[in-house]
Amino acid sequence: MSGRGSDSRASSDGSTGANGRNVDPLNPIRPRGVVPTGRWTGMAALALVPVGLGVLLRHPPLVLVGALGVAFAAYARGDAAPDLDVTIERDLSDPTPDPGDEVTVTLRVRNDGDGVLPDLRLVDGVPAALATGAPARLGTALRPGRTATLTYRVTAVRGAHDWDPVHVLARNPSGSRERDARIDAGGTTTLRCTPELEASASLPLRGLTTVYSGRVPTDVGGAGIEFHSTREYRHGDPAKRVNWARYARTGELSTLAFREERAATVVVCIDAREGAYLAPDAESPNAVERSVEAASQAVPALLDSGDRVGVAAFAPGDCRLDPGVGDEHAARARKLLATHPALAPTPTDERFLPTTWVRRFRRWLPADAQVLFCTPLPDDYAATVARRLDAYGHAVTVISPDATADDTPGHRLAGVERANRVSRLRSAGIRVLDWGEEPLATELERAAARWSR
Amino acid sequence: MRASAALGVAAVAFGFVVVVQRGLAGLFDLTYVFVTGAGVLALVQGLRYANEARTAEHRATETGDPEDRYEVPVPGDADDELIARRGFSRASVKRRREFHRRLRRVAEETLRARGDYADGDVADAVDDGAWTDDPVAAWFLGTDVPAPRAARLRRLLGSDAEFRFGVARTVDALAAVRSGAGVEASGAEDEAGPDRPRTAAERVVATARRAGQRRIASARDAFAEVRR
Numbered sequence: 088m089s090g091r092g093s094d095s096r097a098s099s100d101g102s103t104g105a106n107g108r109n110v111d112p113l114n115p116i117r118p119r120g121v122v123p124t125g126r127w128t129g130m131a132a133l134a135l136v137p138v139g140l141g142v143l144l145r146h147p148p149l150v151l152v153g154a155l156g157v158a159f160a161a162y163a164r165g166d167a168a169p170d171l172d173v174t175i176e177r178d179l180s181d182p183t184p185d186p187g188d189e190v191t192v193t194l195r196v197r198n199d200g201d202g203v204l205p206d207l208r209l210v211d212g213v214p215a216a217l218a219t220g221a222p223a224r225l226g227t228a229l230r231p232g233r234t235a236t237l238t239y240r241v242t243a244v245r246g247a248h249d250w251d252p253v254h255v256l257a258r259n260p261s262g263s264r265e266r267d268a269r270i271d272a273g274g275t276t277t278l279r280c281t282p283e284l285e286a287s288a289s290l291p292l293r294g295l296t297t298v299y300s301g302r303v304p305t306d307v308g309g310a311g312i313e314f315h316s317t318r319e320y321r322h323g324d325p326a327k328r329v330n331w332a333r334y335a336r337t338g339e340l341s342t343l344a345f346r347e348e349r350a351a352t353v354v355v356c357i358d359a360r361e362g363a364y365l366a367p368d369a370e371s372p373n374a375v376e377r378s379v380e381a382a383s384q385a386v387p388a389l390l391d392s393g394d395r396v397g398v399a400a401f402a403p404g405d406c407r408l409d410p411g412v413g414d415e416h417a418a419r420a421r422k423l424l425a426t427h428p429a430l431a432p433t434p435t436d437e438r439f440l441p442t443t444w445v446r447r448f449r450r451w452l453p454a455d456a457q458v459l460f461c462t463p464l465p466d467d468y469a470a471t472v473a474r475r476l477d478a479y480g481h482a483v484t485v486i487s488p489d490a491t492a493d494d495t496p497g498h499r500l501a502g503v504e505r506a507n508r509v510s511r512l513r514s515a516g517i518r519v520l521d522w523g524e525e526p527l528a529t530e531l532e533r534a535a536a537r538w539s540r
Numbered sequence: 541m542r543a544s545a546a547l548g549v550a551a552v553a554f555g556f557v558v559v560v561q562r563g564l565a566g567l568f569d570l571t572y573v574f575v576t577g578a579g580v581l582a583l584v585q586g587l588r589y590a591n592e593a594r595t596a597e598h599r600a601t602e603t604g605d606p607e608d609r610y611e612v613p614v615p616g617d618a619d620d621e622l623i624a625r626r627g628f629s630r631a632s633v634k635r636r637r638e639f640h641r642r643l644r645r646v647a648e649e650t651l652r653a654r655g656d657y658a659d660g661d662v663a664d665a666v667d668d669g670a671w672t673d674d675p676v677a678a679w680f681l682g683t684d685v686p687a688p689r690a691a692r693l694r695r696l697l698g699s700d701a702e703f704r705f706g707v708a709r710t711v712d713a714l715a716a717v718r719s720g721a722g723v724e725a726s727g728a729e730d731e732a733g734p735d736r737p738r739t740a741a742e743r744v745v746a747t748a749r750r751a752g753q754r755r756i757a758s759a760r761d762a763f764a765e766v767r768r
Contacts, residue, residue, distance in 0.1 A: 142578060239607075491758075496712075
């Protein structure tokens with residue numbers, strides 16, 4: 088498959104006139120997409136000034152020089168914009184790379200028209216989240232039937248990245264007019280980069296659990312490892328749980344109860360509102376990227392320990408994965424975290440109503456679910472959401488990637504405000520992991536030690 | 541414009557007719573005045589076109605920079621823009637006033653979060669500038685704190701310069717308080733204990749001491765400004 092652009096479809100947003108050409112509604116004479124460059128404006132002066140001077144000075148050679156100007160003016164005016172009839176095809180060396188892989192993009196453009204394209208410029212529509220190592224643009228002249236090739240490399244990052252149409256500019260030989268068009272390229276137009284889910288250090292969870300056995304210690308006595316209490320022996324209690332020491336001392340049978348360890352239902356919620364796309368500098372990954380990274384480590388860690396895990400995005404679009412267990416569920420979670428548009432590396436401009444989202448999220452959230460809220464705490468509302476969910480009985484743990492900088496007063500103030508939000512959440516009894524520059528696993532271990540005290 | 545265009549079309553048409561019917565050229569007397577007039581007209585028109593070319597806009601389609609990765613903002617970029625903005629328009633003054641109120645809210649919240657003051661004392665601490673060692677920050681957020689000399693000097697340069705100076709110093713002071721350093725109150729409160737009630741005499745002495753410290757810091761600050 089290949090993408091073609093010609094006069095009739097050169098402009099992606101053109102309205103088609105009666106003759107099949109795209110016509111600018113504001114200027115019905117000029118076909119849409121044709122831009123006069125204004126380079127030859129004033130050529131008439133080159134004709135008229137020598138003529139005028141020649142007449143006034145009675146100097147015939149000057150009048151003849153004026154004829155030269157007339158020739159130039161006629162050339163500029165008579166030179167029409169070239170017809171753009173090209174085929175563009177894009178090819179990726181690996182359409183499904185791993186994060187950090189270099190992918191070579193090859194763009195081939197063929198002139199399918201009958202005329203020469205003396206000045207053809209192409210700028211590829213590189214996805215906003217991808218950075219290129221070399222210019223993704225080509226300037227060339229193209230004879231009919233010939234093909235020119237543009238090659239550049241991009242570094243893959245998480246997500247499904249769609250290329251925008253290629254921006255094509257074709258000028259006539261004099262450069263007096265140019266044709267401007269956006270042409271969809273054929274071939275591969277999407278790069279899918281799906282990172283593997285890598286389990287981090289085990290994630291310390293809060294006490295809210297399901298009835299299934301797992302690894303979260305509860306206040307319920309039963310089978311387990313950590314001593315909880317003793318109670319009267321009941322018929323049928325296993326012999327290994329009988330308190331034989333007490334029996335030897337007093338002759339009374341009693342049963343040891345251990346802290347039951349149960350599984351939890353955890354919903355990993357990622358703050359991916361437009362306001363959460365923040366980074367301390369241009370080189371660092373943005374906070375949503377880091378939140379998704381945290382989720383990508385938390386989900387397998389929780390699944391490995393037998394907990395039921397769901398995923399949701401506090402963002403426009405319906406990005407939710409019901410809590411579940413198993414390999415298939417892990418694969419679904421991996422795909423959602425990697426490629427769901429709501430978690431894209433760049434924000435969407437879709438409208439978002441946070442209060443409506445919270446209401447719907449609460450309805451969807453299982454009653455016994457804990458919430459692991461990944462948010463950079465960019466505003467007070469994120470802290471309010473965490474507190475509200477916690478108040479409704481869903482034990483909330485906040486993982487907050489720090490996206491603040493301290494090089495200017497405004498940046499420092501944002502850092503102070505964020506630190507205040509963290510303090511406010513902690514004083515409300517919500518666990519907050521303030522994730523700085525250290526790897527998440529290190530921060531989790533440190534936090535686990537602090538929370539177990 | 542239409543009249544001149546019609547005249548031009550008529551003149552060109554007449555010229556073509558003259559090529560065929562040479563006799564029509566005799567309608568005009570090619571005197572010196574006529575030829576000179578035609579020359580002047582051509583020159584004036586030529587100069588007019590030349591002038592148009594000089595001022596004409598040369599257009600070219602912008603292609604953008606798709607090679608650059610999408611850049612997200614740094615938290616606080618909008619505040620930096622507001623702080624750096626110059627001008628005395630009503631909108632600017634209103635925005636600065638709102639920002640000032642926000643700074644004060646953040647200061648109170650920071651002191652509350654730090655637990656340096658009881659909830660009821662936070663507003664008083666900000667009012668009398670006791671929350672910080674920095675006289676500029678104390679004056680900027682306080683209600684009855686005299687402006688230090690450095691701030692008065694900035695005021696001479698304009699209210700926007702004064703605002704920028706005050707904001708920068710206040711934010712620095714807030715960051716210091718947030719990180720637990722430079723809290724004037726921490727020393728004073730440690731002696732008395734944050735919740736221990738003080739006598740009126742102790743309060744007066746503490747206030748006088750703080751005022752003295754602020755004056756010294758202000759003098760030091762002004763001296764540093766002069767040296768700079």
